[in-house]
Amino acid sequence: MKIFLFLLLCYSSGLGNEIKYNLYLKNPCLNEVEISFNYYLEKDGKQYHISDFKTGTVLLPKKGQYILVSTGTGDIQNIQLNEEVNSDTLTIPRIQEYLVTHDKHGYIFRNCDKPSDGLQKSYYSDGSIKLIGEFKEGLVVGVLKEFYHNGKIKQISNYTKDGFLTKTTRFDENGKIIKE
Incomplete structure (x- = not known):
């Protein structure tokens, strides 16, 4: 037993x-x-x-x-x-990208449910930068830079003043271009 x-x-x-x-x-x-x-x-x-x-x-x-x-x-x-x-x-990052099916741009960026406007930055939970860009009524105008968690550039996207994407360059975590 x-x-x-x-x-x-x-x-x-x-x-x-x-x-x-x-x-x-x-x-x-x-x-x-x-x-x-x-x-x-x-x-x-x-x-x-x-x-x-x-x-x-x-x-x-x-x-x-x-x-x-x-x-x-x-x-x-x-x-x-x-x-x-x-x-x-x-x-959760304050700035979120939303797919919009009824808009000619197809997406919009919102900061706490309001369209992003002006120079905006978004951060990861530890405080490191996630993205930085210039916005007008929720659309990116100019350059949008996205970063890896380690602070290195992940992607640089160029937009017209009307918010249309013209070019995207994607990088690996070592800074090497992987897609343009």
């Missing part, structure tokens, strides 16, 4: 070793925090996706270093998970 209880205890304690992770997004426009469902974690080339869609929880096999990929904010960062239950909160 003692051996059975010992084996049962060892077996049940092994089941509870999984690590839980949740990502939350802070909306700076509404000053609200919500559960994110647009992310995954990666370790040693393996991706771990949400397993509980009620809570947005990812279950992981062990503690340690993971890469957090948030498609909701564009953030990619290394995180260290040391607890049985872990979470992070990322800030």
Whole structure:
């Protein structure tokens, strides 16, 4: 009987070793925090996706270093998970690009639900620059620069004064042109 209880205890304690992770997004426009469902974690080339869609929880096999990929904010960062239950909160960029099907431009940039106007900057959750551009009534006019999380240029797009795209140059994370 003692051996059975010992084996049962060892077996049940092994089941509870999984690590839980949740990502939350802070909306700076509404000053609200919500559960994110647009992310995954990666370790040693393996991706771990949400397993509980009620809570947005990812279950992981062990503690340690993971890469957090948030498609909701564009953030990619290394995180260290040391607890049985872990979470992070990322800030949604204030400036968002929206697809508009009834407009000849096909898109518009909004800053907290208002059309972007003037020189505007958007940032990743850690404060590093995500994009900078000149806008007029939600349309880019002039140059729009987008940056990787590490601060290097990701893409430079040129627009007319009427907001029409004329040229885009895309760079890899080492600064090499990959598409023009």
